[in-house]
Amino acid sequence: MLPAGVRMFFRDEYDVIVVGAGPAGSTAARYAAMHGADVLLIEKRQEIGSPVRCGEGVSMEIFRHVDIKPDPSWFVNQVTGARIFGPSGKHLLIDAKNAGDEVGAVIERDAFDKHLATLAARAGAEISTKTSVTALLRDDGAISGVTVRRMGEYHDIRSKLVIGADGFESQVARWAGINTNLKTRDTTSNLQYRMTGLDLDRRFTDFYIGSVAPGGYVWIFPKSDHVANVGIGLLLSRIRGPSEAKDYLDAFIERDSRFRNADILETVSGGVSVSAPLDSVVADGVMLVGDAARMIDPLTGGGISNGVIAGSVCGRVAAEAVAAGDVSSEYLQRYEEGWRGLLEEKLYRDYMAKEKLITLDDETLDKLIDALSSVPMENLSTKEILTAVRMKYPELVAEFEDLI
Numbered sequence: 482m483l484p485a486g487v488r489m490f491f492r493d494e495y496d497v498i499v500v501g502a503g504p505a506g507s508t509a510a511r512y513a514a515m516h517g518a519d520v521l522l523i524e525k526r527q528e529i530g531s532p533v534r535c536g537e538g539v540s541m542e543i544f545r546h547v548d549i550k551p552d553p554s555w556f557v558n559q560v561t562g563a564r565i566f567g568p569s570g571k572h573l574l575i576d577a578k579n580a581g582d583e584v585g586a587v588i589e590r591d592a593f594d595k596h597l598a599t600l601a602a603r604a605g606a607e608i609s610t611k612t613s614v615t616a617l618l619r620d621d622g623a624i625s626g627v628t629v630r631r632m633g634e635y636h637d638i639r640s641k642l643v644i645g646a647d648g649f650e651s652q653v654a655r656w657a658g659i660n661t662n663l664k665t666r667d668t669t670s671n672l673q674y675r676m677t678g679l680d681l682d683r684r685f686t687d688f689y690i691g692s693v694a695p696g697g698y699v700w701i702f703p704k705s706d707h708v709a710n711v712g713i714g715l716l717l718s719r720i721r722g723p724s725e726a727k728d729y730l731d732a733f734i735e736r737d738s739r740f741r742n743a744d745i746l747e748t749v750s751g752g753v754s755v756s757a758p759l760d761s762v763v764a765d766g767v768m769l770v771g772d773a774a775r776m777i778d779p780l781t782g783g784g785i786s787n788g789v790i791a792g793s794v795c796g797r798v799a800a801e802a803v804a805a806g807d808v809s810s811e812y813l814q815r816y817e818e819g820w821r822g823l824l825e826e827k828l829y830r831d832y833m834a835k836e837k838l839i840t841l842d843d844e845t846l847d848k849l850i851d852a853l854s855s856v857p858m859e860n861l862s863t864k865e866i867l868t869a870v871r872m873k874y875p876e877l878v879a880e881f882e883d884l885i
């Protein structure tokens with residue numbers, strides 16, 4: 482028996498069902514509800530945001546596009562810069578003054594995800610946790626809701642629209658017939674330790690590139706001077722199997738004196754897409770958002786900000802489609818135009834950058850970092866970068882002209 486005033490887990494019918502209460506799904510649910518839709522947000526885990534499978538680094542961009550205010554319960558360390566270390570140990574500092582929103586903060590992801598779900602609930606969305614979507618419902622071929630399993634029982638819940646925000650391993654995409662397949666060269670295998678007992682400078686997030694992490698990088702995202710997420714992402718096409726991530730990460734930690742007295746509090750792993758944007762993230766009656774829609778930045782592997790930004794557009798258009806009585810893929814092109822207008826150019830640019838960077842050997846990466854570190858950050862324009870590379874390493878200019 483539920484306490485008086487507390488809702489049952491779900492009703493039989495809604496305007497919009499959102500599958501997955503990660504950052505993208507909760508934001509889509511929030512914006513759909515804010516724009517007048519009757520929304521159910523479904524999460525298979527028993528606790529939203531937990532367990533955390535994330536480095537917890539976000540760019541400040543998120544706060545410019547979406548109405549979220551940093552809250553001390555989850556906004557734990559705003560950094561002043563990112564340091565990109567080349568194989569020789571020389572680094573390039575990208576600071577907030579010059580790189581603006583690109584430099585960010587380290588958050589508590591479980592509290593952050595709960596915060597976003599709370600905003601969705603405040604906007605009027607209903608939430609059902611410990612509830613797995615197991616199939617899409619169809620009436621004469623048209624998607625008309627979902628089947629869920631809760632406490633061992635199956636229920637059909639009808640809706641006009643389904644939003645697939647079910648993450649990297651999205652099943653909604655597959656059920657809806659949207660091709661989200663990834664090549665191994667567009668997928669990274671990630672392993673991360675949450676570590677304590679470190680000796681860090683919390684003002685910086687650190688990235689290590691080159692043969693230390695084939696096709697990817699090692700990251701250190703500090704939560705304080707002593708606690709950090711220390712992880713590695715490796716391109717699947719560059720390794721024999723996901724288990725190699727541990728060998729590379731342990732070897733990195735072994736060599737670095739800041740880890741001498743460190744202990745591991747938690748280990749997490751998972752896949753991340755580093756692909757170009759999909760051709761389509763909608764079908765009749767279905768929209769995809771966040772990792773399910775392969776919206777992760779292919780250069781950084783970060784997906785929180787893009788998922789939240791696209792989620793706000795997704796939710797708004799979902800509500801408008803329901804109000805217009807038209808959930809066809811033609812109508813949903815408004816969502817495609819909206820999210821692509823905000824994110825697509827950077828996703829393509831960063832995809833090209835990633836494709837180039839994975840071809841460079843350690844020596845070339847060192848030269849690049851050396852050349853760039855001599856450019857005053859406020860002058861970091863395309864012209865200045867090319868000039869700096871030309872002056873120090875003329876033989877590299879042809880290599881980078883197309884990238885830059």
Ligand SMILES: Cc1cc2nc3c(=O)[nH]c(=O)nc-3n(C[C@H](O)[C@H](O)[C@H](O)COP(=O)(O)OP(=O)(O)OC[C@H]3O[C@@H](n4cnc5c(N)ncnc54)[C@H](O)[C@@H]3O)c2cc1C
Pocket residue numbers: 500501502503504505506523524525526530534535536537538539612613614615646647648649652671672673712749750751752753770771772773777782783784785786788
């Ligand atoms: C090791 C690692 C480190 C990372 N570090 C960073 C980082 O530092 N910064 C960053 O920006 N990004 C990082 N990422 C990527 C980031 O975690 C994702 O981009 C982000 O979580 C995407 O949000 P989302 O809402 O699209 O999906 P998710 O956060 O994956 O949420 C999907 C939700 O859907 C639920 N779900 C799935 N299937 C069903 C179903 N059938 N029924 C009901 N619910 C379902 C899941 O339980 C989950 O809660 C990292 C990823 C990994 C693996």
